[in-house]
Amino acid sequence: MTIFTKIINGEIPCYKIYEDELVFAFLDINPINPGHTLIIPKIEVDKIYDLDEKYYQAIFKAAQKISKAIQSATNCPRVCTWTEGFEVPHAHYHVCPFYHESGEFWSKRGSPISQEEMISIQARIIEKLI
C-alpha cells in the first residue's frame, strides 16, 4: 500500500483540502510555498498518464477548483500545476502558489513550515472552496 493510500484511508495524518468520489487533495508536507497541495486519485497507479480517463479528468476538474481557491486564499499572482512522481509511486498532481514569474520553479525545493501555518493556510483554502 502506498503512503498516499494510507493518507486517503486516514492511517497517516494530513492537512486535507478536498475530497470527492474519485480524488483526494491535501497539503504537501514540504511546500515550495504555503498552500502547495497534492491531488491524488483514489486508486494506486504510479504514473499519472496511466490513469483511467475518469480519474485523470477528475484530477484536472479538482485542480481547477483548488487553483482558484489557492489564488484567492494567498493573493499570489499565479498558481502553477505539474506532475513529477520521483518520490511516491502513487500519481499526484502538484498545485502551488508562486510569487515570481521565473526562476523560482526549478531552483527552489520545498521545506516544512510550522503546524500553525499549515493549519492556517488549510483553513483559508477550504474557505475559498466553498
Ligand code: AMP
Ligand atoms: P514527487 O513524487 O517528486 O512529485 O514528490 C512527492 C511529493 O510528496 C513531495 O513534494 C513531498 O513533499 C510530498 N509528500 C511525501 N510524503 C508526504 C506526506 N506524508 N504528506 C504530504 N506530502 C507528502
